Amino acid sequence: MKSICLVKDDLSIFGGREKILSVMANALCEDYCVHVVGLWNSLRTPPYFPFDERVHCFQILDHNARVREALTKTISPLHRYLKEQKIDVALSVGVNTNAYLLAAAAGTKVKTICCEHSNLQNSYYGWFGHLNQWLSARFADKIVTLTKQDQAAYRKKFHLGEERVDYNYNCIDPAWLKGKKPYDATSKKLLSVGRFDPVKGYPLLVDVAKRVLTDHPDWQWHIYGDGEEFSTVQEKIRAQGLEKQLLLKGAVKSMEEIYPQYAAVVLTSYHEGLPMVLLEAKANGLPIVSFDCATGPREIVRDGVDGYLVPVGDVEGMSKRLAQLMESISLRRAFSEKCEESLYLFQREKVMEKWSIIIDSVCAQ
Structure with a gap:
């Protein structure tokens, strides 16, 4: 051996x-x-x-x-x-x-x-x-x-x-595919996951959240992770008055039970490799809205089929795509049903x- x-x-x-x-x-x-x-x-x-x-x-x-x-x-x-x-x-x-x-x-x-x-x-x-x-x-x-x-x-x-x-x-960890829970199209929560590093673009995420959450007061957006920019992002959330809707949840070891609670996953990174959060989102049938950064999102997300790809840094474009998902339960369900088609690659x-x-x-x- x-x-x-x-x-x-x-x-x-x-x-x-x-x-x-x-x-x-x-x-x-x-x-x-x-x-x-x-x-x-x-x-x-x-x-x-x-x-x-x-x-x-x-x-x-x-x-x-x-x-x-x-x-x-x-x-x-x-x-x-x-x-x-x-x-x-x-x-x-x-x-x-x-x-x-x-x-x-x-x-x-x-x-x-x-x-x-x-x-x-x-x-x-x-x-x-x-x-x-x-x-x-x-x-x-x-x-x-x-x-x-x-x-x-x-x-x-x-x-x-x-x-x-x-x-x-x-x-994808096989544990994510065992006992998979049905997609909850009625959920009104968005999810982001990852370390609080500059590359993740979390300050831009707050700008997007200001636009979409203000217009959708019954929705929340949760971020899981920790890192060097945690306090900076936390302060920006306070400055924008989003404390009740944009919540920092910290790092959690096991996310298997977390993903099924959400309506969609959002990625605001400037750079990636092949982001695990997007693979885990697909494994749970969650629609994805992601910056089309180098590299990874384009090889995971099929734009307009199981999610949306938005030019990097386009806050208005991401806000528009998120609003479309948030306002259409049928669109969320349709994207979710398409997620499984390309899972075999991963x-x-x-x-x-x-x-x-x-x-x-x-x-x-």
Whole structure:
């Protein structure tokens, strides 16, 4: 049985990358000996999302670390771990882990796969993120993006052959598809989920909410998540007088029982990879209204069929589309009925089958 290792900077936080890493690890342990390594631990807590008991977890630092400390204190322990555990293939989950993994794997027989969990155009990465993208193009055995759009972007920018860059979608946790509850078209609540980072566009969300909630006083909009912009968004909500309709619900570990309570999911991000919130929305039959950002929404949402795509930053356009959904129960029901048609693309069996092909092909190089 081949040994693989998934490497992530921080396993303690709540986010889409952390969630999909746990889903991947738990699924891949059916066919591989799976290891998961966290480089540092900003919250000083166990991993936020649970792992199968067959997954071997290893934490290098027990505290948060800046880039300089992380580079000096994690690469050598990771190098030893990869060698001692006889890892065949190691995957960096998110580009900011690329430098650590590629340096740690140097001088070993470990094959490396760098997994892009946002996109090549993400302006919020900064210099270190873009350096990591270059490093993956220069040194990794393979790059795996989340979308066809980003796969093409990597090949074009770095002049890479087809064998160096592949794509694979995130999968929907099978738990979301078991015991699925019927869509409640009578709900009058909107849902947004994600960390309070600048890339998520939550200040713009408040601007949209001001327009649609003022005209629909019987509706509410709930946001689940936490992060650096939480207090900033909270203050803007107060300034707009929306405290009774736009509610911040904090981070919740299990959202399975949350989604069925809502009428639609809204995404206001400037950039994404393949947003888990939209996959979870589709799994629950929820219509979606999303900015058509790079990348992901366009490969999940069929505009005018099971949701709406709006140009990034178009507050008026998003407000108009949301109002259409909020004012038509028949439209919400029609969109919900169409959600299931493309779910097969994101089912665990299909996604994990492709991961096995990718991992085995890298081993054979």
